[in-house]
Amino acid sequence: MKVGLYLHVPFCRRKCAYCDFVSYPAATADTAGYVRAVQTEITRRGEAVRDRLTLAGLYVGGGTPTVLTADALAAILATVRRHFHWPENLEATVEANPETVCLSGLEKLRRSGINRISIGMQAAQDSLLAVLGRGHRFADVRAAVRAARRAGYTNLNLDLISGIPGQTLRDWRRTLAAALALEPEHIAAYSLEIPPGSVLAVRLARGELPAVPEEEAYEMFQTTREVLVKAGFEHYEIANFARPGYACRHNLIYWMNEPYLGFGPAAHSHWNGCRWANEKDPAVYAARLAAGEWPVAEREELDLVTQMGETMFLGLRLRRGVGREQFRRRFGLDLETVYGAGISRLKEQGLLEEQDGYLRLTERGLPVANVVFENFVGGAFCVSKPPSAGGAAVGAT
Ligand code: SF4
Structure with a gap:
């Protein structure tokens, strides 16, 4: 039987101004404890499923997986290999923020089986990256793409965000053009959602930043499709565009409502007619595993x-x-x-x-x-x- 595998790395260098993902500051986190715990969860799940499952896709997301060392990520992936069948042609993605990658780390990940890299570019304007509270500049994106290509990655995604406060349609066109100039195989272009209570929501409420008018956000959405389809990308999902043959296999598992197992704090799984979500807090997650329990916070049987x-x-x-x-x-x-x-x-x-x-x-x-x-x-x-x-x-x- 085939299954998608998702690994959640819940750490980032800093919190972005619009973030409501499960991520904690890496500098104060027990990342070694996290690695041990996630290896325990993978091992236990692998042993609990009687037949050795074949991976249909693997995705390491976060957070920022590349705040961990490449050796730590490679150790987790080696545990995956011990307990799941990893086919030779498996698409294995790691998400990376531009300021957290280097050539040698990317090469190590490549050797451990990662063959697709997803880089959080977001915008081509440093001023808009600052509004988002990102820790990188556009020059870091260029350097990260260069390093990924040198390390041998032939499947590369860039994440982009439209609807950033203060962003104009012209800015968005320039972001799309800058992304295309980097020649990625895949582009994910999301409209910004601003969670209540986030730094960005507070700044907007105070009138410190101009919200993007709805008509302009709609124009951006239409422009994305026009520009990327014209450039030869297939629009295969609402926010996702790929060169022929490069649709993200792991995300297709989600959209086709197929089974996947998620490991790590806050990871979700869909397996055997159930959905469940792990404990979000890495300490609670690790403690439950150490006590011999499954680190599951919520579980739903699906009728x-x-x-x-x-x-x-x-x-x-x-x-x-x-x-x-x-x-x-x-x-x-x-x-x-x-x-x-x-x-x-x-x-x-x-x-x-x-x-x-x-x-x-x-x-x-x-x-x-x-x-x-x-x-x-x-x-x-x-x-x-x-x-x-x-x-x-x-x-x-
Ligand atoms: S990099 Fe992503 S997960 Fe991390 S703080 Fe920023 S938006 Fe959140």
Whole structure:
């Protein structure tokens, strides 16, 4: 059986002004304790699953994984190899912030099996990077890309952010052009979300920074697609663009609602009809493992209605959408049987369409994707429960 594997490294050099990811200051963290704990979790999970699972994708994310030494990351990856089958062609990604990489570290990671690097570029303007509270300048991005290429990485992603307070459409065009000049195989272009209570939210509320008007944010979204598609990238997910053959395999596992195991504090897993999330606090996470327990903070058994809803709203993130035949094979039910009336309504509104047996977002549906997705959460569209789940009506259409 195949499974995706995610490793969460919950440490960063500093906290960015918009961050609500689980990350703690690396300087004061017990990173050695973290490495031991995550190795324990991997070993125990590997032993608990009877058949040796084959990896379908591996992703080391954070936080900033590259605040750990390359030797520490290599030790964790060696533990993964001992307990999972690591196929030769496995796509194995590590996220890196530009100011935390060097040639020798990248070479070591390459030797330990990492073959894809995802660099947090975010913007080409140092003034906007400062607004975000990032610890790098654009020159660091150039240096990191150069080092990654020298170290032999032929699959490189750049993360970009639009909608930064003070950013203009012209700035965004320049960021896209600067990213393209670095010749990445993949670009992830996200719209900035500002969590309440973050440094950036406080500064905006005080009027210290100008918010990007909604129409301009929409223009940025459209510009991203125009520019990157024209440059030969395939727009394969709402925020993700790839050269042909370079779609991120691990993220495809998420969007296709397939199984993955997550290791490390705050890591999420989807396995055997369950989702669970690990303890966020690295000390609590390590203590529970040391006590012989699983470090799980929340666990949910997924009923069939939930699994179908997740398959819909995750799959609709992909530009190709959700395959009717794949859905039927997986759940033994036609899309129409489960979501018929709702799908018709969204089609009438011009938000969903059919293409080659796939149901997908229209051009008009793309910028309001979250509104479409809400319709599939909690079984809201289910006209009837599948026969195996009782046959009674569960929600309005
Ligand atoms: S690098 Fe990422 S995870 Fe770390 S503080 Fe910044 S936004 Fe948060």
